[in-house]
Amino acid sequence: MGLLTILRKLKARQRHMRLLLLGLDNAGKTSVMHALLGTPPLGVDGEPTPIAPTVGFDIHTLTVGSPVSDSAAGTTASLSVPGGGDIGDGSAATNTIHVWDVGGQASIRPFWRNYFDATDGLLFVVDAADPARLPAAGRVMAQVCKEERLAGVPLCVLANKQDVPGAMDARSVAAALGLLGEEGRGAQGEEEGGVGLIGDKRHWMVFPCTAMGGGGGWRGDTPVEGGGGGNGALPLPTGATADRVDLAVRGLAEGVGWLVADVSARLFEGL
Numbered sequence: 342m343g344l345l346t347i348l349r350k351l352k353a354r355q356r357h358m359r360l361l362l363l364g365l366d367n368a369g370k371t372s373v374m375h376a377l378l379g380t381p382p383l384g385v386d387g388e389p390t391p392i393a394p395t396v397g398f399d400i401h402t403l404t405v406g407s408p409v410s411d412s413a414a415g416t417t418a419s420l421s422v423p424g425g426g427d428i429g430d431g432s433a434a435t436n437t438i439h440v441w442d443v444g445g446q447a448s449i450r451p452f453w454r455n456y457f458d459a460t461d462g463l464l465f466v467v468d469a470a471d472p473a474r475l476p477a478a479g480r481v482m483a484q485v486c487k488e489e490r491l492a493g494v495p496l497c498v499l500a501n502k503q504d505v506p507g508a509m510d511a512r513s514v515a516a517a518l519g520l521l522g523e524e525g526r527g528a529q530g531e532e533e534g535g536v537g538l539i540g541d542k543r544h545w546m547v548f549p550c551t552a553m554g555g556g557g558g559w560r561g562d563t564p565v566e567g568g569g570g571g572n573g574a575l576p577l578p579t580g581a582t583a584d585r586v587d588l589a590v591r592g593l594a595e596g597v598g599w600l601v602a603d604v605s606a607r608l609f610e611g612l
């Protein structure tokens with residue numbers, strides 16, 4: 342077996358990828374990170390403690406597709422989402438996912454560009470219970486997506502805070518962000534200032550979710566899908582009623598699972 346083949350097999354087996362977690366301040370990025378890690382911040386009394394705004398960035402590591410491999414570091418956890426898979430020789434692959442959680446305050450956003458290199462997938466978190474800020478979130482997202490270093494990188498939008506009564510569903514969030522506003526999709530929701538993502542080769546999807554895993558009043562719907570590659574079907578909200586909070590909790594894992602699977606296909610297919 343040649344050296345190149347060995348290296349390729351090693352890469353295929355390890356499947357490291359880097360996701361960048363962005364969004365306006367207060368969207369819930371760090372909360373999403375804690376939810377994914379299964380480690381809500383707790384005080385000494387065991388009660389949840391408020392999450393402080395992120396100044397700078399934090400890196401966390403998740404593994405997908407195999408049991409927990411290392412939890413000693415405190416920032417490593419396994420996640421039950423799809424995204425592992427057979428790597429061609431009958432053995433299962435493990436995706437090791439490095440998530441960069443970067444602060445979203447206006448004063449910090451200019452530094453986001455320092456994190457674009459080597460990004461394989463984008464997680465963009467929005468506060469679906471704060472419609473007034475969604476157009477601004479859409480503009481910021483569009484700016485990020487214009488970045489050459491992020492060309493074609495799949496985008497998972499997390500329409501967070503679905504536990505808050507009145508939170509917008511995935512389709513409304515997609516429209517408010519300008520994702521549905523360009524020609525070619527046949528989608529409703531023409532929105533001024535569309536972000537111009539549609540028509541490029543980027544896969545995107547909006548998932549309704551909550552980082553809280555509790556509360557009431559959640560309104561369920563299905564993810565809204567679009568982007569290049571002919572996957573522009575836009576399923577209508579189903580108005581699901583059963584166990585809505587649970588669905589929103591699962592929406593988080595599903596969203597990350599979708600992104601991991603998409604990135605995997607992009608990075609590791611054919612290895």
Ligand SMILES: Nc1nc2c(ncn2[C@@H]2O[C@H](COP(=O)(O)OP(=O)(O)OP(=O)(O)O)[C@@H](O)[C@H]2O)c(=O)[nH]1
Nearest residue numbers: 366367368369370371372394395444445502551552
């Ligand atoms: N109800 C509800 N509150 C949430 C949810 N996610 C986050 N929050 C709250 O929203 C506030 C901001 O959450 P953070 O996770 O700090 O937001 P962030 O995007 O990391 O903010 P920056 O670090 O400043 O960019 C906190 O008070 C969280 O408790 C959610 O799903 N539901």
Ligand SMILES: [Mg+2]
Nearest residue numbers: 370371394395
């Ligand atoms: Mg934060």
